[in-house]
Amino acid sequence: MLIQQSIIHFIEEKTHCPLIDLTDNLLGTLKSFDFMLLMLELEEKFNLKLPFEQALATNLRQIGEFISWVELHHES
Amino acid sequence: MKVDNAGKLKTKTITHSKLTLIKQKTSSVLIKLLVRALMTLTRERRKKIITKIGKTILRFAKKTRNRAINNISKAMPELSIKEATQLAFDAYGNCAFGLAESFWLSQVEPDIFCDEETLQILQSGTGACIATMHIGCYEAVPLAVAKFAKPSVTLTNIPDFLEDAIDFYSDVNITAINKNSANAFSELLTRAGNNAYISLHCDLYANQTEVSFFGQKTKAPAGVALLAKMTKNPLLLAYAVYQDDGQVQVFFETLKDERSDEQMSEPKNEQSVEQVMAKIYQRFEKIIRQYPSQWYWSYNRWKN
Incomplete structure (x- = not known):
């Protein structure tokens, strides 16, 4: 839940949009520069190692899918 | 009489795209x-x-x-x-x-200069992120990388009518990713994860991180520093300048972390993206002062 909150908060701050649709395309919503910032912030905050090259794989295009992917790495 | 506006618009669009x-x-x-x-x-x-x-x-x-x-x-x-x-x-x-x-990179034979540590990085085959600039021969840095270490990747801003120019890059073993393509970023990340040596021009204005450049506050792109952090790859700085006889010289440097061992052992003390970019820009400034007639001065560099 914390991860979801962090990601949504980050996107809200960057896009100035209070309502984030989890089915939206992640890179259509965030600039590539902000996406890299988000990845680094998540790694630091949750002490994670995220395989970034996987992050843009076809099944991670939606914000919701990205959240689940990060949570999965947190649990493991 | 009915006028088919949708049909007219469609014909107009087709004609326009054909003309383009x-x-x-x-x-x-x-x-x-x-x-x-x-x-x-x-x-x-x-x-x-x-x-x-x-x-x-x-x-x-x-x-x-x-x-x-x-x-x-x-x-x-x-x-x-x-x-x-x-x-x-x-x-x-x-x-x-x-x-x-x-356009004729295959005819450019640059002299390459670097210290022992940088040479090891270039020859290790494990990849690096290279901050470069619009000075001298713009594409001589990825060209020199291609001669030393493979794969050499760069991000370019190729206008549509010059898309064939990609051939000029592939002829000398440079993978040029067109900035304007839809999957440019994911391709860059994938290449970075596959031990590529990625050269990025980062002396233009971008609303990403604050830097001081020639004594004035401005903003700069920070992609190269972020990419290095994400991939945990070393960060290099490189530039290519012409000598009086027309010979191209490419210089590679490792951007060293000058903090003490004690400071570096603490992950929280890691240099921030802003600090890394500030350091790159300090070095850029020195290089431009050394070769002022080879840098592209016409950008709207201090637009803020």
């Missing part, structure tokens, strides 16, 4: 013919012609000329307007040639 395509094809053919004609000349002769053309273009491009002179005066207030104007013309001519050389 014809324009692009024509421009592409003209550029190819021009390059072919230039290739029949010696490199020295080409340099003379292109430098002259560059200077002539600047004479007529008032906005570009004024911006360059303004930038030079801001950066080096010790120069008189006459000196700044002369520098603007020299730099524009030299940059025109530096840019044009992208």
Whole structure:
């Protein structure tokens, strides 16, 4: 839940949009520069190692899918 | 009588896209013919012609000329307007040639300079992120990387009519990712994860991180620092300049973390993206001061 909150908060701050649709395309919503910032912030905050090259794989295009992917790495 | 507006619009769009395509094809053919004609000349002769053309273009491009002179005066207030104007013309001519050389990279044989540590990084095959700049021969850095270490990847801003230019890169083993393509970023990340040596020009304005450049606050792109952090790859700085005889020299440097071992052992003390970019820009400034007639001064660099 914390991860979801962090990601949504980050996107809200960057896009100035209070309502984030989890089915939206992640890179259509965030600039590539902000996406890299988000990845680094998540790694630091949750002490994670995220395989970034996987992050843009076809099944991670939606914000919701990205959240689940990060949570999965947190649990493991 | 009914008017089919949708049909009219569709026909108009098709005609417009056909016209654009014809324009692009024509421009592409003209550029190819021009390059072919230039290739029949010696490199020295080409340099003379292109430098002259560059200077002539600047004479007529008032906005570009004024911006360059303004930038030079801001950066080096010790120069008189006459000196700044002369520098603007020299730099524009030299940059025109530096840019044009992208079309015959296979004929460019750069001399490469680096220290032992940097050489090891370049030869290790484990990849690196390289901060480079629009100075001298723009694409000589990825070219030098391709000679040393593979794969060499760069991000380019190729106009549609020049898409064939990608051939010029692949001919010398450079993978050029077109910035304007939809999957440019994911391709860059994938390549970075596959031990590529990625050269990114980062001396332009971008609203990403604050830096001080020639004593003035401005903003800069931070992609190279972020990519290095994400991939945990070393961060290098490289630039290519011309010598008086036209020979290209490429210099590679490792951006060292100058903090103490104790400071570095603490992950929280890791250098921030802002600090890394500040360091890169300090070095850029020194390089430009050393070769002021080879940097492209006409960008709107201090737009804020």
